[in-house]
Amino acid sequence: MMRDLIARDVRRGLTGSAWLPLAFFLLVATLMPFAIGPDAKLLSRVGAGALWIAALTAALLPIERLIEPDRADGVLDQLALHGVAEESAAIAKIVAHWLTFAPLLLIAAVPAAALLAMDGAALARAEMALAVGTPGLASLAVAVAAVTAGLPRAGALAGLLLLPLAVPLLIFGAAASGDGGSGALLLEAAISLLLTSGAPFVAGAAIRAART
Amino acid sequence: MNMLLRFEDVTLRRGGRMLFESLDLELAPGEALHVGGANGTGKSSLIRLAAGLLRQEHGKVERARLVLADDALALDRELPLGRALGFWSKDTDDAMSSLGIAHLAPVPVRFLSSGQQQRATLARVASSDASLWLLDEPLNALDADGANRLGELIARHLAGGGAVLAASHQALPGNWRRLELGR
Numbered sequence: 001m002m003r004d005l006i007a008r009d010v011r012r013g014l015t016g017s018a019w020l021p022l023a024f025f026l027l028v029a030t031l032m033p034f035a036i037g038p039d040a041k042l043l044s045r046v047g048a049g050a051l052w053i054a055a056l057t058a059a060l061l062p063i064e065r066l067i068e069p070d071r072a073d074g075v076l077d078q079l080a081l082h083g084v085a086e087e088s089a090a091i092a093k094i095v096a097h098w099l100t101f102a103p104l105l106l107i108a109a110v111p112a113a114a115l116l117a118m119d120g121a122a123l124a125r126a127e128m129a130l131a132v133g134t135p136g137l138a139s140l141a142v143a144v145a146a147v148t149a150g151l152p153r154a155g156a157l158a159g160l161l162l163l164p165l166a167v168p169l170l171i172f173g174a175a176a177s178g179d180g181g182s183g184a185l186l187l188e189a190a191i192s193l194l195l196t197s198g199a200p201f202v203a204g205a206a207i208r209a210a211r212t
Numbered sequence: 213m214n215m216l217l218r219f220e221d222v223t224l225r226r227g228g229r230m231l232f233e234s235l236d237l238e239l240a241p242g243e244a245l246h247v248g249g250a251n252g253t254g255k256s257s258l259i260r261l262a263a264g265l266l267r268q269e270h271g272k273v274e275r276a277r278l279v280l281a282d283d284a285l286a287l288d289r290e291l292p293l294g295r296a297l298g299f300w301s302k303d304t305d306d307a308m309s310s311l312g313i314a315h316l317a318p319v320p321v322r323f324l325s326s327g328q329q330q331r332a333t334l335a336r337v338a339s340s341d342a343s344l345w346l347l348d349e350p351l352n353a354l355d356a357d358g359a360n361r362l363g364e365l366i367a368r369h370l371a372g373g374g375a376v377l378a379a380s381h382q383a384l385p386g387n388w389r390r391l392e393l394g395r
Contacts, residue, residue, distance in 0.1 A: 012288070
């Protein structure tokens with residue numbers, strides 16, 4: 001059942017609007033040179049941080065379709081009746097969301113890095129940091145989606161919840177993207193791991209609490 | 213005898229309102245129970261409590277493996293009906309033909325009428341191998357033919373040692389024990 005659920009969510013993610021967060025990511029990266037100016041040196045210095053801000057805002061876009069449609073349509077109820085614990089459903093959703101979000105983001109980071117005048121080494125560091133951070137980001141997105149599922153104006157509320165919680169990831173992710181030798185990557189990995197291991201329990205409890 | 217569903221002194225409260233108190237209920241294999249009552253007396257809540265999707269405030273609920281049909285379709289709208297049902301159960305052909313929707317298998321779920329969707333929900337129930345069926349307003353949007361087919365399915369399920377708990381404000385086809393809520 002878990003494998004079926006992951007396959008289903010990946011299919012729905014890819015046939016749905018998987019490109020939308022990516023287009024948004026590239027758009028934010030494009031805006032930076034306009035906002036900061038075309039000075040290549042300055043751009044390449046802020047580039048890594050700009051990539052992370054773009055990634056965080058892009059991660060917000062799919063939140064409303066992660067949990068709420070399945071809650072409203074009774075899929076989560078039926079999964080529970082089929083013996084899939086809410087936590088397991090949340091893990092499947094995290095895996096599926098990561099699969100539809102992270103690889104495309106890593107690809108989109110290449111043109112985004114070019115727009116921000118980042119060189120090859122900086123791009124490699126940023127890709128590494130994004131690869132380490134995206135599981136945490138995907139977990140956070142699913143947990144926040146579960147907490148806000150069914151609430152009015154859930155999208156805006158999800159943004160208010162997710163962005164502050166993503167700050168530690170942003171700090172160490174951006175630091176690891178900027179300077180490879182600082183150990184920030186390890187701290188980022190630790191935070192990503194913490195988010196990934198905690199999110200299924202938060203999401204599971206939220207799904208149960210949302211039942212009426 | 214081994215009961216498929218047992219409520220012992222169950223109290224359920226929703227949103228601060230007491231829906232029922234000290235309810236005892238037993239469902240043996242081959243038994244069908246029709247829960248009636250006016251709108252808002254807790255029929256659907258009783259079904260969801262029996263399914264384990266709600267928690268009772270007090271008392272004990274024991275249940276066998278069960279399958280639930282309520283007003284949520286739980287089928288992917290973009291998939292053809294056959295594949296959408298296939299997510300929940302491997303063998304759906306028999307159930308689909310006994311509800312008269314076998315010809316709809318290649319049609320995407322979003323194109324189905326509400327009566328056809330209700331039949332699809334019931335096909336999901338009929339294709340499961342669970343022994344306890346929980347049906348919430350199973351006659352909703354069904355025409356006479358659909359109601360007949362549902363009656364036959366229920367009769368076959370009961371004869372096979374299953375049990376059915378249905379909530380409805382309408383009369384259901386077949387022989388049912390009655391439980392009136394809200395009195």
